[in-house]
Structure formats: structure tokens, C-alpha cells
Amino acid sequence: MSARSIQAVNPAVAFAALGLLVVVAVPFAFILLQAIFPELGRGSLAAPFSRLADTLGDVRLIRMTGNTILLGLGVVALSALIGVPLAVARALFRVPGAMLWDLLMLVPFMIPPYIATLGWIMTLQPRGYVHQLFGFNLAPFLLSVWGIIFVMTLNTFPVIYFAVSRTVEAIGSRYADVGRVFGASAWRAFWRITLPLATPGLAASLLLVFAMAIEEYGTPAALGRRAGFDVLVTGIDLRVSDWPIDLPGAAILSLVLVGLSFGAFLIQRWILTRRSYQTTTGKPQTIDKRPLGRWTLPVVLGFALVAMLATAVPLLAILATALSRTISGGLAVSNLGLDNFLAIFTDGVGALRALGNSLSLGVAAALFTGLLGALSAYAVVKSTFRGRNLLDVLTILPNALPGIVVAVGLILAWNQPWLPVTPYNTALILLLAYCCILLPQPVRYATAAFHQVGDNLEAAARVFGATPMTAFRRILLPLILPTLLASMLLVFAVATRELVASIIVAPVGMQTISTYIWRQFEQGSVGLGMAMAFVTILITTIFPLIVLSLLGKRGGLL
Structure with missing residues (x-):
């Protein structure tokens, strides 16, 4: 040069x-x-590494780390359970109203997770909107580990939906058709050919969902503390916001959280470097999309149910609460303004x-x-x-x-x-x-x-x-x-x-x-x-x- x-x-x-x-x-x-030198805030480099042993050996840290991993894996699993089937249907079949469903799946990105969580609290809490309209109370579910995972999943599953649908659409069904010619069933051809070729998009989206879940603050802070479910994010916040301030402890917990995120990236890299996922062309094969046939109604109902839970319920709860003069007045017309x-x-x-x-x-x-x-x-x-x-x-x-x-x-x-x-x-x-x-x-x-x-x-x-x-x-x-x-x-x-x-x-x-x-x-x-x-x-x-x-x-x- x-x-x-x-x-x-x-x-x-x-x-x-x-x-x-x-x-x-x-x-x-x-x-x-700060994690190495606990007295750094006082301008001293004394007693290096002195806080590592007691902080890393704290039973509460072990519990918070376990809860964080459980939360991340739970959100990943449920997001995949919702997002992958919808994505595959969108990519390989002619789904009625496909563009409308894409738009409705995009809306959860526009709703910040903590706002969506507050909407679900207003919906499912005692005397909430579900209780007022249908007469039953789902607060015990909301204030449970699965309730937290459910609420967070509704905000993160679109990551998997869009990544996998676009990846599978690029692959098309032509490779699976070759497998069908050689005697494979439709399910076996998808499982052994199409899904493995979609691994890059799927792995990247699963990693992103895991990272989003373990670093999300609003939902664990609003629901987890009430449920006694502490995670690393809320533990770090507690150490920097409540007296006595524990900056060395917060720094060590922060490094643990960074380690989890970085570990997820390494796992993704390992998955993607094990084999080649190249195809002969990356152009979407829209002409290969096939009619759903007898599955049309179940697929459309599935899209509608997910769109209602992820988009309609939080938005309607937010709007209803914003229009309510008093929370105790409920959904009465006289209470709206x-x-x-x-x-x-x-x-x-x-x-x-x-x-x-x-x-x-x-x-x-x-x-x-x-x-x-x-x-x-x-x-x-x-x-x-x-x-x-x-x-x-x-x-x-x-x-x-x-x-x-x-x-x-x-x-x-x-x-x-x-x-x-x-x-x-x-x-x-x-x-x-x-x-x-x-x-x-x-x-x-x-x-x-x-x-x-x-x-x-x-x-x-x-x-x-x-x-x-x-x-x-x-x-x-x-x-x-x-x-x-x-x-x-x-x-x-x-x-x-x-x-x-x-x-x-x-x-x-x-x-x-x-x-x-x-x-x-x-x-x-x-x-x-x-x-x-x-x-x-x-x-x-x-x-x-x-x-x-x-x-x-x-x-x-x-």
C-alpha cells in the first residue's frame, strides 16, 4: 500500500x-x-480478583444464571414452535392473505416488549379485561415462569418467522421434489432436505431470539419479581440501583451475561461451519408454491390466532387502558374518554x-x-x-x-x-x-x-x-x-x-x-x-x- x-x-x-x-x-x-479491581471506583487497584470467588459462588448468582438460561431456552423453544410452522406454510404454500399476515407479524416489532407486557398485565390480572369480559382470572399463569416465557415469545417469534420464511422461500420445494422422486415421503423430504438447507437462517434467528430473551429487562422486571423469578438482568439492576450499591458485583454479573451471549454466538458458528448449506441459486421459487387444499382453514386459523395474541390483544389493551378515565371503572362506556x-x-x-x-x-x-x-x-x-x-x-x-x-x-x-x-x-x-x-x-x-x-x-x-x-x-x-x-x-x-x-x-x-x-x-x-x-x-x-x-x-x- x-x-x-x-x-x-x-x-x-x-x-x-x-x-x-x-x-x-x-x-x-x-x-x-471493575470486576478485577473492586476498589477501582476509589481510584485504587488494590485487592485484585478479591470479589470473584464470593460473587461467582453465591447461590443467588447460580439461581439467576440458571433462570436466565431457562428463560432464554424456553423463549427459543416456544418461538420456534410458533414461528417455524407458520414460516414454512408462508414460504411453500399459497396462504390466503399472505401479505396481510406478514404485516400483522411485523407489528410486534413496533410494540416495545415492556409496553406489550404492561398490556398483558392489564388483560390478565385480577379484574383485568379477560376477567371482566369472560369471568375468569389468568393472573396465576401470567405470574409464572411459563407466563413470562409466553409474553416474551409473542414479541420475539417474528424474528424466526421472517428469517425462516425467507430462507425456505429461497430454497423452494424443488430439492424436496427430487427426494420425493426417489421415494421419500413429503414429511421425510422436508425434514431431511428442506429444513437442513434452511439451517443458516434458522440458527441465526434462534441465536437472536436467545440473545433478546436473556437481555430483556422490562418483562422480567414487571413479572419476574412478582413471581420470584430473578434473572441476571434484574440482579444487575438491583446491584446498581438499590443501596448499598455493589458495582464490582454488577460488573461480574455483567460479564456472566456477556459470556452467555458470546457462547450463543459460538454455538451458531459451530453449527454453520460443520457442513455446507449452499444451493445452486438463491432466487425465491414463488412458482413452486402449492395450494394448501384441506389444510387451508387450519393454517388460516393458526395465523389468525397468533396475530390476535401477538398484535391485537396488546394493542387493544393499551388503547382501552389509555381511554379509561379510571382503572377501577373498567370497560364501561361511561368510563371511556x-x-x-x-x-x-x-x-x-x-x-x-x-x-x-x-x-x-x-x-x-x-x-x-x-x-x-x-x-x-x-x-x-x-x-x-x-x-x-x-x-x-x-x-x-x-x-x-x-x-x-x-x-x-x-x-x-x-x-x-x-x-x-x-x-x-x-x-x-x-x-x-x-x-x-x-x-x-x-x-x-x-x-x-x-x-x-x-x-x-x-x-x-x-x-x-x-x-x-x-x-x-x-x-x-x-x-x-x-x-x-x-x-x-x-x-x-x-x-x-x-x-x-x-x-x-x-x-x-x-x-x-x-x-x-x-x-x-x-x-x-x-x-x-x-x-x-x-x-x-x-x-x-x-x-x-x-x-x-x-x-x-x-x-x-x-
């Missing part, structure tokens, strides 16, 4: 390295340091400030992660400097860092007494948390886009005297911008309603959408919280759709 080319990549590399260092490396490094929505928009309880804070942070997180993600992907894909593999690791690391671990790392990193200036207890600490948690989205999208852009375009610009940043800004960035904007909209939608980091590191006196909803529910103002939740779902669903529609009309997003 010539001196000129080294000089050319330095600005992008320098910015990417600095951004990844601050956003990703610093919080993770301080978690490691717009009082809670009016209270939000008149800002009598600080709701508009919380809404403005979250929207501002969401926009800032989308812009910063978009820029950092594009430059990081450029440095990894398009440059050849020696340290690009380290940058690549830093871009992947947030995938294994649950939100609560990121929050703990930021507390440890920026709450040190020797720091002359710190973002701690300011809005900037929340922005750093959102950026670390959501950075993998723009990086993944930008990396894929850069792989599709040839090197000759940048080389031609350099020949005509363009600086590295000019070539990046005027040529490469416009080419990947449509893909990058899609990832930035995803970052915006998730950042505006992020819960766990917001609860732990939000500055004193500052509310976001998620903390506002959570605290209203804890204080008994459930109607206000649900009104804010409904407004949040509308904003984070409609705004990205409007932006994508405008970009599509202008030819900016294909």
Missing part, C-alpha cells in the same frame, strides 16, 4: 477508531477492570418534555450511529491498514453486550472521581448508551452496501485529485445512503423507546418516553402511561414509514 493511499484512509480510520473507542471499548474495558391523551398534550405531568427528550435523543443517535457506522464499515471493508480487524471486532462487540451491561459500563467509565469532565448525569450519557447498543445496525447495513461498491470508483476520484474524505463524501456515501438511511430509521425507532439504559443512566430530573411510561405504571397512573405508550407506537411506526415513502417517491430508496 502506497504512502498516498495510507494517507488517504487515515481521516476515516481515525474518526472510526476514536468513535468506537469512546462508544464501545471504554465501557466494556471498565466492566473488566380522551382525558389521558389531553393530559399528555397539555404537558401537565411532563409528558411532552419526555416525548421531546426521546425524539431528540433518537434523532441524535440515528445521525451519530449512521456516520460512525458508515466510516467504520468503510475502514473495515475498503481499507487495508493493519488494525482494521480490531475495528471489526469493536463493531461486532455490541452484539454481545446487552443494554444493561452497556449501562453498567458507562456508569463505571464516566463516574470516576479523577475525571475532570464527564458526561455522567447529563443527556450525553444516554446518547452514548443508545449509540453503543444500536451501532451494529448501521454497521451491518453499511458493510453490506460497501461490499457491493467496486474499488474503481474511489480510485478514479483519487486519480483526479480528490482527497479521501471528498471521495467518501461525494461518491461512496451517496451510493450507500439509501441503505444507511433505512438502518438509521431503525435506530431512531428503537432509541426513542429504549428502557433499561434509560432507567439506569438517565440524568436526575430527566425523563424519556420509556421512563415516563414505566414510572406512571409504578405510581398507579396506568392510563397516562398507556396513553403515552400508544402515542409512542404511532410515532415510531408512522414516522419511519413516511420518510421511506418520501424517499421512495424521490428515487432515493429502492
Whole structure:
């Protein structure tokens, strides 16, 4: 590599390295340091490793770890049980209303898990909506391990549904047909040919569901504590939020949680490297889809039942609660009105400030992660400097860092007494948390886009005297911008309603959408919280759709 080319990549590399260092490396490094040196917060490196033995040997940690694994595996199993059959039916057969079912399966992504959980609490609790309408009480089920798994599954199964349906659709039924020619039954051909070829998509989605389940905070906090089912996430929160504060213990528990996430990634890699899953073509074989025949009604009823539980019930519960003047008044027509929505928009309880804070942070997180993600992907894909593999690791690391671990790392990193200036207890600490948690989205999208852009375009610009940043800004960035904007909209939608980091590191006196909803529910103002939740779902669903529609009309997003 010539001196000129080294000089050319330095600005992008320098910015990417600095951004990844601050956003990703610093919080993770301080978690490691705090776990090793328990007196780090006092500026001392005394007694290294002294807390490891008693923390790792604590019976409560063993129980929480076991519960976390049980929760993750339970959600994975139930999500697969629901998602895989629906995905296979959608991919291989002509399902009536297929596009409508896809849309309804997408809606649970738009409902934050903690909001869906609050909706299920209002539905199944004593004197809840099911009790009022049908006369029976399902609170014992809701406040059980299987109830927690059930509620979390309804939010995560779409990951498996979309991944497997698209993978199986790409494979088609032609390979199974070959097996049928040689005497295999339809079930045996699917089990021995189609399903193994779908292993990459299935393994990736199962891994993602497991990671989502073990790092989810809202559902275990709302239901698990009432059921006496403590997991690592709630244990970490307890150590950083209740007196006496135990930062070394929180750091060690965080490393255990990271270890579980990383172990899941290793298992996925092991599964995918054992054999080849290549097919001769990746084009969807829609012409191979066959009629369902006598299975049409059962399949449609299955889609309808899942859509009702995952989409209709939480949304209707949220809306009914938001429209209720008093919770004790129930579903009576006289008890319904717009009082809670009016209270939000008149800002009598600080709701508009919380809404403005979250929207501002969401926009800032989308812009910063978009820029950092594009430059990081450029440095990894398009440059050849020696340290690009380290940058690549830093871009992947947030995938294994649950939100609560990121929050703990930021507390440890920026709450040190020797720091002359710190973002701690300011809005900037929340922005750093959102950026670390959501950075993998723009990086993944930008990396894929850069792989599709040839090197000759940048080389031609350099020949005509363009600086590295000019070539990046005027040529490469416009080419990947449509893909990058899609990832930035995803970052915006998730950042505006992020819960766990917001609860732990939000500055004193500052509310976001998620903390506002959570605290209203804890204080008994459930109607206000649900009104804010409904407004949040509308904003984070409609705004990205409007932006994508405008970009599509202008030819900016294909």
C-alpha cells in the first residue's frame, strides 16, 4: 500500500477508531477492570480478583444464571414452535392473505416488549379485561415462569418467522421434489432436505431470539419479581440501583451475561461451519408454491390466532387502558374518554418534555450511529491498514453486550472521581448508551452496501485529485445512503423507546418516553402511561414509514 493511499484512509480510520473507542471499548474495558479491581471506583487497584470467588459462588448468582438460561431456552423453544410452522406454510404454500399476515407479524416489532407486557398485565390480572369480559382470572399463569416465557415469545417469534420464511422461500420445494422422486415421503423430504438447507437462517434467528430473551429487562422486571423469578438482568439492576450499591458485583454479573451471549454466538458458528448449506441459486421459487387444499382453514386459523395474541390483544389493551378515565371503572362506556391523551398534550405531568427528550435523543443517535457506522464499515471493508480487524471486532462487540451491561459500563467509565469532565448525569450519557447498543445496525447495513461498491470508483476520484474524505463524501456515501438511511430509521425507532439504559443512566430530573411510561405504571397512573405508550407506537411506526415513502417517491430508496 502506497504512502498516498495510507494517507488517504487515515481521516476515516481515525474518526472510526476514536468513535468506537469512546462508544464501545471504554465501557466494556471498565466492566473488566471493575470486576478485577473492586476498589477501582476509589481510584485504587488494590485487592485484585478479591470479589470473584464470593460473587461467582453465591447461590443467588447460580439461581439467576440458571433462570436466565431457562428463560432464554424456553423463549427459543416456544418461538420456534410458533414461528417455524407458520414460516414454512408462508414460504411453500399459497396462504390466503399472505401479505396481510406478514404485516400483522411485523407489528410486534413496533410494540416495545415492556409496553406489550404492561398490556398483558392489564388483560390478565385480577379484574383485568379477560376477567371482566369472560369471568375468569389468568393472573396465576401470567405470574409464572411459563407466563413470562409466553409474553416474551409473542414479541420475539417474528424474528424466526421472517428469517425462516425467507430462507425456505429461497430454497423452494424443488430439492424436496427430487427426494420425493426417489421415494421419500413429503414429511421425510422436508425434514431431511428442506429444513437442513434452511439451517443458516434458522440458527441465526434462534441465536437472536436467545440473545433478546436473556437481555430483556422490562418483562422480567414487571413479572419476574412478582413471581420470584430473578434473572441476571434484574440482579444487575438491583446491584446498581438499590443501596448499598455493589458495582464490582454488577460488573461480574455483567460479564456472566456477556459470556452467555458470546457462547450463543459460538454455538451458531459451530453449527454453520460443520457442513455446507449452499444451493445452486438463491432466487425465491414463488412458482413452486402449492395450494394448501384441506389444510387451508387450519393454517388460516393458526395465523389468525397468533396475530390476535401477538398484535391485537396488546394493542387493544393499551388503547382501552389509555381511554379509561379510571382503572377501577373498567370497560364501561361511561368510563371511556380522551382525558389521558389531553393530559399528555397539555404537558401537565411532563409528558411532552419526555416525548421531546426521546425524539431528540433518537434523532441524535440515528445521525451519530449512521456516520460512525458508515466510516467504520468503510475502514473495515475498503481499507487495508493493519488494525482494521480490531475495528471489526469493536463493531461486532455490541452484539454481545446487552443494554444493561452497556449501562453498567458507562456508569463505571464516566463516574470516576479523577475525571475532570464527564458526561455522567447529563443527556450525553444516554446518547452514548443508545449509540453503543444500536451501532451494529448501521454497521451491518453499511458493510453490506460497501461490499457491493467496486474499488474503481474511489480510485478514479483519487486519480483526479480528490482527497479521501471528498471521495467518501461525494461518491461512496451517496451510493450507500439509501441503505444507511433505512438502518438509521431503525435506530431512531428503537432509541426513542429504549428502557433499561434509560432507567439506569438517565440524568436526575430527566425523563424519556420509556421512563415516563414505566414510572406512571409504578405510581398507579396506568392510563397516562398507556396513553403515552400508544402515542409512542404511532410515532415510531408512522414516522419511519413516511420518510421511506418520501424517499421512495424521490428515487432515493429502492
